[in-house]
Amino acid sequence: MLLEYINRVLGKAASSSRIHARERLRLVLVHDRAKMSPYFMNQLKEDLNNVIARYMVIDFDKFEIVLDQSDKVVELKTSVPIKKIRRDYMDRIKRSS
Amino acid sequence: MGEIIVVTSGKGGVGKTTTTANIGTALASEGLRIILIDTDIGLRNLDVVMGLENRIVYDIVDVTNGNCRLKQALIKDKRFENLYLLPAAQTKDKSAVSPEEMEDLCRELKEDYDYIIIDCPAGIEQGFYNAIAGADQAIVVTTPEVSAVRDADRIIGLLESSDLRNPKLIINRFRPRMVRQGDMMDIEDIVDILAVDLLGVVQEDDRIIVSTNRGEPAVMNLISPAGEAYRRIARRIRGEEVPLMNLEESYGIMNRLRRFMGLC
Structure with missing residues (x-):
């Protein structure tokens, strides 16, 4: 102070x-x-979560997605805190194929 | 053939009306024929800022409805006989005038005046589209705050999609001391983000309140820094190259004293 x-x-x-x-x-x-609505961003976030959940358990409350711009390129930046990796994902992939 | 300039901002309270009054008065003081149009129907204020509120007989809606001729609704300024105001209606709403009626009005006024300056209402509803309908160019007013600059960005996008390209920016209520302390966005921060040409910077000035109290635009006050900034903006509108004011200067005690004594 x-x-x-x-x-x-x-x-x-x-x-x-x-x-x-x-x-x-x-x-x-x-x-x-x-011109990305918050609704659209939330949908994207949920879809991403559904995909990621097949491989790992994430902390959805702290899962962040945000658009950013460096130079002239707009990027989608994500921060995905992982709680646990699913050890069984290889087995599940084999089973499903 | 005159030029039609719309003064807009998106956000309310950033100084559109003050800017319109001051630019208009400054241009009129140089002998140009000027008309100011208040398009903020239902919330008119330009008349009060100009000190002409007691002279209103007819308003813009009376003109577009055919209740009077255009010339009857124009109010001559107290100070300059080449400066006129077309007031907004206070009892109607913003749908009382159509974009086509505004275009016709502007076309008619263009014949007799050098600059027609339109004070746009806040917001992005119909009132905004009416105000910009007849304009040749746009001035966007903002203050150095996140909310105001965000709205300015939105307005710049809407102006460009309405074919008002290259709007010019005025940064109002700028406080150099806060910028020095790291507590206010600087001119270049705002200009970089919005990517438009800067028309001028008007610093925060208590005299603006005094001038609004009196109904006398700050450009009439020779010791008002905001008045000086608006006089420079008016010269830039005419195409003159005028440097930005030295904003640092006005904050030292000695400079204040010098200005008070009329030395600078």
């Missing part, structure tokens, strides 16, 4: 809500411009 105050007095950017604003705005606009 004190350090932050001193930095402020000295005019150094201790607080960085500017960076937060810029980052949040950038991400919001990637989604807005892609």
Whole structure:
């Protein structure tokens, strides 16, 4: 707190809500411009989860998907916390084929 | 043949009406024939900002409905005889005027005025489409906040799909000190994200409130930094190359003192 105050007095950017604003705005606009509805994103997330669930158990509450843009390319970024790998997946694949 | 400029923003409260009043007054002070049109039907305010609220007899809906001739509805400004206001109706709603009627109105006014400046309502409903219907070019006003810039981005997209390409950006209520402290997005952050040309930056200025209280646009006040910013914007609209104001300057105590004493 004190350090932050001193930095402020000295005019150094201790607080960085500017960076937060810029980052949040950038991400919001990637989604807005892609005209991707939250419904669509949720559907995609559930479908992805259904596929992934065949191989591993994931923490769905912390499973995140988000659009991002670097240079001119829009990317789908995912963060998938894994609870457990399914050891039996090879067997199941063999059985199903 | 005049030029028709629509002032828009998407988000409300970012300064469309203040911008319209100030740009119009600044252009009129240079001897140009100017008309301001308030298209915010049901929520008119440009008359109050201009200090002309007591002179209204007819409004834009009276004109489009044929209750009066266009000339009868125009209100002459108190300060400049070459500046006029066409007020919005206060008791109707935004569907009271159609885009075709706006286009006809603009075409008629173009003959007699150098600039027609249209104050657009907030939002992206019919009122927005009416306001931009007759425009040749658009100014988008934003403030350095996430919500306002997001809405500006949406508006820029809608303007471009309505064939109003290359809208120009005004960043309003800019606070250099907060940018220095790292607590406000800088000019380049906003211009980069929106990818449009910058028309000007207007800093936060308490005198804007005083000028609205009095019904006297800030460009009439020679010591108002916002007034100076709007005068520069008006010159840029005429095609002059004018540098951005030195925004750092106005915050030092000595500079404030100098400005107070009329030294700069």
